[in-house]
Amino acid sequence: MASFEGRDLISIRDLSRADIEAILDKARAMSDIPAEERRVLLRGKTMASLFFEPSTRTRTSFNAAMRNLGGWVEGFADPKTSSVSKMESLWDTIKIYDGYGYSVFVIRHPLKGAARLASDAAKAPVINAGDGANQHPTQTLLDLYTIQETQGRIDGLRVGMVGDLAHGRTVHSLTQALLKFKGVDLYFVSSRALKMPGHLVDKCRARSEGVCEEVSRIEEVIGDVDILYMTRVQKERFGGDQALYEKVKNIYRLSSDMLVGVRENLKVLHPLPRVDEIATDVDNTPYAYYFQQARNGLRIRETLLALLTGALT
Ligand code: CP
Numbered sequence: 001m002a003s004f005e006g007r008d009l010i011s012i013r014d015l016s017r018a019d020i021e022a023i024l025d026k027a028r029a030m031s032d033i034p035a036e037e038r039r040v041l042l043r044g045k046t047m048a049s050l051f052f053e054p055s056t057r058t059r060t061s062f063n064a065a066m067r068n069l070g071g072w073v074e075g076f077a078d079p080k081t082s083s084v085s086k087m088e089s090l091w092d093t094i095k096i097y098d099g100y101g102y103s104v105f106v107i108r109h110p111l112k113g114a115a116r117l118a119s120d121a122a123k124a125p126v127i128n129a130g131d132g133a134n135q136h137p138t139q140t141l142l143d144l145y146t147i148q149e150t151q152g153r154i155d156g157l158r159v160g161m162v163g164d165l166a167h168g169r170t171v172h173s174l175t176q177a178l179l180k181f182k183g184v185d186l187y188f189v190s191s192r193a194l195k196m197p198g199h200l201v202d203k204c205r206a207r208s209e210g211v212c213e214e215v216s217r218i219e220e221v222i223g224d225v226d227i228l229y230m231t232r233v234q235k236e237r238f239g240g241d242q243a244l245y246e247k248v249k250n251i252y253r254l255s256s257d258m259l260v261g262v263r264e265n266l267k268v269l270h271p272l273p274r275v276d277e278i279a280t281d282v283d284n285t286p287y288a289y290y291f292q293q294a295r296n297g298l299r300i301r302e303t304l305l306a307l308l309t310g311a312l313t
Helices: 017-032 057-068 090-099 114-121 137-151 169-178 198-205 242-248 290-308
Strands: 046-051 072-076 104-109 126-131 158-162 185-189 212-215 227-230 267-269
Touching: 017 137, 017 290, 046 057, 046 090, 057 072, 057 104, 057 126, 057 290, 090 104, 090 114, 104 114, 114 126, 126 137, 137 169, 137 227, 137 267, 137 290, 158 169, 169 198, 198 212, 267 290
Parallel strands: 046 072, 046 104, 104 126, 158 185, 158 227, 185 212, 227 267
Antiparallel strands: none
16 A cells, blocks of 8 residues: 555545545544554644634544544634734745644645645645635545445446535545546536536546536436535635625525435435535435535544554554
8 A cells, every 4th residue: 555654635636546445445444443542543643723714524523533543733723813814924824833843734725726835835744624616635535435335336326416516626526536436427417607617527528438417407317326415505705796606506405305216325415514405304314424424524534644644554
């Protein structure tokens, strides 16, 4: 297995299929480590948690991962509490933290490319916890873990992605990851204003195997897919065009009556938070899996922290 010690995780493109499979295998094997060893796996390791954008799941699960494995966390959940509010640059902020000897950085930032810039400034490994509409690789790893957990495989599955495919970093990363697997049929469900970026659709269509279709209604795919990946329309990415956001925000809404006649193995995933795109009456159906999906983030993030800091090989 390739060594992950000291590596950055900025984009899912940084990982080969073999890398992804190795990480998923390691995550599954975490529960085989005796509890007394797991509790001290990251003893002496420190994580700088720098969140320039709000987060519940990503930030908390990284913190919980460090807590569970005996590590230590410092940083900020709101940049207003740091000297970023005095116009200190990202580069200088990372240089300062790096000088204080952290073992690993976890950074979320509204700008595409910010995590890559941070990795150039830092000696310690940097994990991208989301950079604008670009990438969210740790979300993708937990998505793949969840897909494998529920379907037993990734190759050959039928996956529908619904909603804000234009701005959703989770669906951009997930699409790039699924293209590394064999014959995954991809259905992109969106309105014209929310379409998947053309370069990703082109890559999807350039494969020798696997369907790639763009459609506008959930009903066109819901009966055929194994995974229905819902997403929130990302208000914060519409900038000055809030009129457009208001127009498109409620286009997609999954409710339990739409799940009649779907495949038995269908699982509905969502990176969360949700607003109105999944009605709460879906939560108690056998298809809803988004809360388990979020829980899987803890296992994936424990594994990544241990691999990148060299605590696990
Ligand atoms: N899925 C996800 O990134 O959630 P948070 O924004 O709450 O971290």
